[in-house]
Amino acid sequence: MKPVRSMVLVSSDPESIQKGAQEVFQRLQQEVQAFGLEEEIAAAMVGDVGRHDAIPLLIVYPEAVIYGPVKPDDVRFLVEEHLLKGRIAAGLQAPARELSGRIAWLSARKGTLPAEQRIVLERAGLIDPEDIEDYIAHNGYEAVGRALSEMTPAEVIEEITRSGLRGRGGAGFPTGTKWRFVAKTQSDTKYIICNADESEPGTFKDRLILEGDPHSIIEAMTLAGYAVGAHEGYIYVRGEYGLAQERLGKAIQQARQMGFLGEDIFGSGFAFDIHIHSGAGAYICGEETALIESIEGKRGEPRSRPPFPTTYGLWGKPTVVNNVETLANVPPIIRNGAAWYRRFGTSSSPGTKVYTVLGSVNVTGLIEVPMGITLREVIAIYGKGMKRGTSFKLAQTGGSSGSIIPASLQDTPMDFDSFARAGVSLGSGALLICNDDTCVVDLATVLLNFFRGESCGKCTPCRIGTERTHQILTNLSEGIGKLSDLDDLLVLADGLNQLSNCGLGQTAAAPIRDILKHFRAEVEAHVRLKVCPTGVCSMSGRQAKAA
Amino acid sequence: MRSKAAAKPYRRHIYQGDPLAAPPPPELMVILDRHRGEPDALITALEEIQAHYGYLPENSLRYTARELGFPLSRVFGVATFYNLFQFTAPGRYIIRVCKGTACHVNHSAEILSHLKERLGIDENETTADGLFTLQTVACVGACSLAPVLVVNDVTYGNMTPAKAWEALAELRGESTDGPSKEEVR
Numbered sequence A: 001m002k003p004v005r006s007m008v009l010v011s012s013d014p015e016s017i018q019k020g021a022q023e024v025f026q027r028l029q030q031e032v033q034a035f036g037l038e039e040e041i042a043a044a045m046v047g048d049v050g051r052h053d054a055i056p057l058l059i060v061y062p063e064a065v066i067y068g069p070v071k072p073d074d075v076r077f078l079v080e081e082h083l084l085k086g087r088i089a090a091g092l093q094a095p096a097r098e099l100s101g102r103i104a105w106l107s108a109r110k111g112t113l114p115a116e117q118r119i120v121l122e123r124a125g126l127i128d129p130e131d132i133e134d135y136i137a138h139n140g141y142e143a144v145g146r147a148l149s150e151m152t153p154a155e156v157i158e159e160i161t162r163s164g165l166r167g168r169g170g171a172g173f174p175t176g177t178k179w180r181f182v183a184k185t186q187s188d189t190k191y192i193i194c195n196a197d198e199s200e201p202g203t204f205k206d207r208l209i210l211e212g213d214p215h216s217i218i219e220a221m222t223l224a225g226y227a228v229g230a231h232e233g234y235i236y237v238r239g240e241y242g243l244a245q246e247r248l249g250k251a252i253q254q255a256r257q258m259g260f261l262g263e264d265i266f267g268s269g270f271a272f273d274i275h276i277h278s279g280a281g282a283y284i285c286g287e288e289t290a291l292i293e294s295i296e297g298k299r300g301e302p303r304s305r306p307p308f309p310t311t312y313g314l315w316g317k318p319t320v321v322n323n324v325e326t327l328a329n330v331p332p333i334i335r336n337g338a339a340w341y342r343r344f345g346t347s348s349s350p351g352t353k354v355y356t357v358l359g360s361v362n363v364t365g366l367i368e369v370p371m372g373i374t375l376r377e378v379i380a381i382y383g384k385g386m387k388r389g390t391s392f393k394l395a396q397t398g399g400s401s402g403s404i405i406p407a408s409l410q411d412t413p414m415d416f417d418s419f420a421r422a423g424v425s426l427g428s429g430a431l432l433i434c435n436d437d438t439c440v441v442d443l444a445t446v447l448l449n450f451f452r453g454e455s456c457g458k459c460t461p462c463r464i465g466t467e468r469t470h471q472i473l474t475n476l477s478e479g480i481g482k483l484s485d486l487d488d489l490l491v492l493a494d495g496l497n498q499l500s501n502c503g504l505g506q507t508a509a510a511p512i513r514d515i516l517k518h519f520r521a522e523v524e525a526h527v528r529l530k531v532c533p534t535g536v537c538s539m540s541g542r543q544a545k546a547a
Numbered sequence B: 001m002r003s004k005a006a007a008k009p010y011r012r013h014i015y016q017g018d019p020l021a022a023p024p025p026p027e028l029m030v031i032l033d034r035h036r037g038e039p040d041a042l043i044t045a046l047e048e049i050q051a052h053y054g055y056l057p058e059n060s061l062r063y064t065a066r067e068l069g070f071p072l073s074r075v076f077g078v079a080t081f082y083n084l085f086q087f088t089a090p091g092r093y094i095i096r097v098c099k100g101t102a103c104h105v106n107h108s109a110e111i112l113s114h115l116k117e118r119l120g121i122d123e124n125e126t127t128a129d130g131l132f133t134l135q136t137v138a139c140v141g142a143c144s145l146a147p148v149l150v151v152n153d154v155t156y157g158n159m160t161p162a163k164a165w166e167a168l169a170e171l172r173g174e175s176t177d178g179p180s181k182e183e184v185r
């Protein structure tokens, strides 16, 4: 890292940008120059810092003083006071509230808050994501250096296997096993794909990793390539993630210049390079075989499996597809060892999980916590409780493909196996916390409406099943449902689950089964009493009939 | 299976007696030339065409099929599959109302129906003055601001139907100089 005296970071999550972070940053650069400080002060926009109440935030390291909300006109004063004269401008400091995210972690080190455990987001918000030297100064590319010089590919796979790392893209498949399948398959060409299509509503953890720490993904993909014998990687980034793409592009460029990507990495003779592929707006392209079709320039329709991508993937070659968050775990594991990693989380699901906490809690935002924490803890500790005067009714995990978790399960440890035993799923890492104003029929309707629109239409059970279930749910919400509809829903749900070609159809009906299992009385009220207990559903069909 | 892409233009034998007898306009040709012979470049080519015209004119799809040697069905199939691609010229402001889960439970549907009514257009339509195109989107990753509305690249958070309409009215005021502010009311 350049020897700078201070590092100034400006939050640049969408909300901050909306509130003028861009202008603040421009002014910051101007003022730093105007005071002749450009040699001593580094400035960067860092993405989401996990705090959304006083944005845009301006954070000065090493003191970790947080200013916010900062207006462009405040910048001159701040630069003069803090950076030039070294006095903290107390009047502009962000309220010293207890916070979530990155900053919570910073203050936690001072012993004021329960610490989050940061592995994946260790550097996000702390380093300049556009500066490779900053990454290197924070242990960056150490893992790849170690692997290439001291470990055989088999040892890398062994270390990942022993760490117990499981895929964070939704299914929780053991990453070491996946890599071993690909390593075992004989082929002259193999590929590594980073799945950064993240289009589950309510999920944006991957974006924050990519924006905050793009080099970690490059390093992880290089490690994966070395482990399985692949020399080319693709990052499939959701089209809407412009900033992430830009930063990845820069990061790849810098990595090539420094020799971390290219022909002969670290003089080991191992070659690896990475391309960015921008998505074109289709949820289904997050499914790994659809994603592969899309990279090949076709309609993103999932393939029939087997063969799995591990044997027949991109261009028919063995391919590893891993989620962004999964990959971000890889360098720390190689750096610190599997035993270290197993200290976090539970024995069947080691490590941490990044969640976006949304909905009716007092503090929303991004958290990284050990696997196995309970929903009750998340709401109480990181969400700072439910919003005033409301009580917890249910949580919807993992965007649309997740489950509906009723209050009765809020003490179930959140890890892959405990959740599977309880018949729910962790999904993609969103936690939409709903209070008692939320109607389960309405919620299921909106989820099914999403799947109905995003079903690629290739397989009939999914295409028709999502359409039919949505229609029935709409009828219920309009007060024209029949009791037999509820049985039909379950039949359709089974059909969807068992007959669909890919995960979209297979999980589409999960919300339906969840609400009928946990909230049957509320659903039946829509039919028997023709009322929506929460008053959310329009019941308009009934009125139309009566009129 | 990799489908074969044509390395050379098919123009000579195909354009005879064809409604598209003229070769593609030069600016389109520049784009297509860049991707000749690359079987995986169809999506990229379409993206570039859309970046140039703002949408995908029908003829450009036909030209793409011919020049790059894909069946027309494949080109239409791909173009209609991805939400990114549009087939009509968009308005100056593209309004996208979020109907993701977090926005929905915060009543984004009311915003959508209010805008539909006030603008007099349905989803995916453009107002007669070419100013506004109304679309929906499933989550823009700003859920803590729900309900959310995106106009071109600007995100408007914590919306209500009235606030949403106000924001648009403001844009309309900006887009023409001066007097049309009255028109809005």
Ligand SMILES: Cc1cc2nc3c(=O)[nH]c(=O)nc-3n(C[C@H](O)[C@H](O)[C@H](O)COP(=O)(O)O)c2cc1C
Pocket: A166, A167, A168, A169, A170, A171, A172, A173, A175, A195, A196, A197, A198, A199, A200, A283, A284, A285, A286, A287, A288, A289, A321, A322, A323, A324, A326, A327, A502, A503, A504
């Ligand atoms: C409909 C559907 C959408 C998906 N979307 C994503 C996604 O946006 N990001 C992701 O990483 N995985 C997504 N997946 C999961 C991928 O198919 C795949 O399992 C994952 O990328 C594997 O990576 P992992 O082993 O690291 O979890 C989706 C699956 C389905 C069925």
Ligand code: FES
Pocket: A201, A202, B098, B099, B100, B101, B102, B103, B104, B138, B139, B140, B141, B142, B143, B144, B146, B147, B148
């Ligand atoms: S649901 Fe609307 S921004 Fe996420």
